[in-house]
Amino acid sequence: MDSQHPSVPSARGGVIHDNVPLAESESTRISNRLLQDPRLSFLARGLGGFIQSLPAGTNISIRTLTAAAAEGEVRVAAALRELEAAGYLERRRLRLPGGCLVTRTVSRNTARASDDEDPDPDLDPDRTPVPDPEPAREAPPQLPAEPPVPDDRATRLLCSLSRVDPRLTLSARDVVRLTPGVRKWFARGLDDEEITGELTARLPTPLTHPAGLLAHRLTNLVPPARFLPPPPDPQPAAPRWGIKFHHVPAFMSCDNCDRTFRSSTPGLCERCEASGVAPTAA
Numbered sequence: 001m002d003s004q005h006p007s008v009p010s011a012r013g014g015v016i017h018d019n020v021p022l023a024e025s026e027s028t029r030i031s032n033r034l035l036q037d038p039r040l041s042f043l044a045r046g047l048g049g050f051i052q053s054l055p056a057g058t059n060i061s062i063r064t065l066t067a068a069a070a071e072g073e074v075r076v077a078a079a080l081r082e083l084e085a086a087g088y089l090e091r092r093r094l095r096l097p098g099g100c101l102v103t104r105t106v107s108r109n110t111a112r113a114s115d116d117e118d119p120d121p122d123l124d125p126d127r128t129p130v131p132d133p134e135p136a137r138e139a140p141p142q143l144p145a146e147p148p149v150p151d152d153r154a155t156r157l158l159c160s161l162s163r164v165d166p167r168l169t170l171s172a173r174d175v176v177r178l179t180p181g182v183r184k185w186f187a188r189g190l191d192d193e194e195i196t197g198e199l200t201a202r203l204p205t206p207l208t209h210p211a212g213l214l215a216h217r218l219t220n221l222v223p224p225a226r227f228l229p230p231p232p233d234p235q236p237a238a239p240r241w242g243i244k245f246h247h248v249p250a251f252m253s254c255d256n257c258d259r260t261f262r263s264s265t266p267g268l269c270e271r272c273e274a275s276g277v278a279p280t281a282a
Helices: 042-053 062-067 073-086 153-164 172-187 192-200 210-220 270-275
Strands: 089-095 101-107 251-253 260-262
Touching: 042 073, 042 101, 062 073, 073 089, 153 172, 153 192, 172 192, 172 210, 192 210
Parallel strands: none
Antiparallel strands: 089 101, 251 260
């Protein structure tokens, strides 16, 4: 039989697998425990397999997963809750040294056993347990480290917004992105209470993207500057046009014909000098 064509059962029906060999970069090993778990809906099983196929560090927020699927945010969120309840997904809320909360998500190919569940069901109940260390489990994928958050006045203000409204809980990446805008407001003379009031007033319901809302307000609602030194006085521009004073000779009377003319010294006018009249001795 040609290996390129699927084998067809002769006596009974059922699914026929017509698979093409794939390279390692084109395939993902997914546990049958996840794909055949009867506690999960088909949407949750498919979403769990999709998450298993993603490289470590990929953002799997509800908004990102919805953009890659035909389902809406409500169905995607419900499927994530199914995976979390069954033990295939774990979301941890961690608080960084600066006070900000971040979410770390761990995806597993097998359901995590609960504390009261026997991790090995084939173990003989009469056997005395040996205090050996638990079998090594597959290490969860290492997510990329969050960017360092500087400990200054602006970052502390952003981290404190969650105390005013829990919906304004920001990740470390959002705090680093919004810090320059808060510093500009401080430079314009506003204090912590005034900036907090402007950023937390009139919040919409529901608040879907708190970091985007804060970025919009910090950029487009910049208040007028206070307590800033006045700008220096502009230097007076040099006049384009000015009065130029020229020396004008005084009026003199010709010694020969008494005609008035301008000259610096007394004597003859131009006409008498041209006719050759001798000047009169003083």
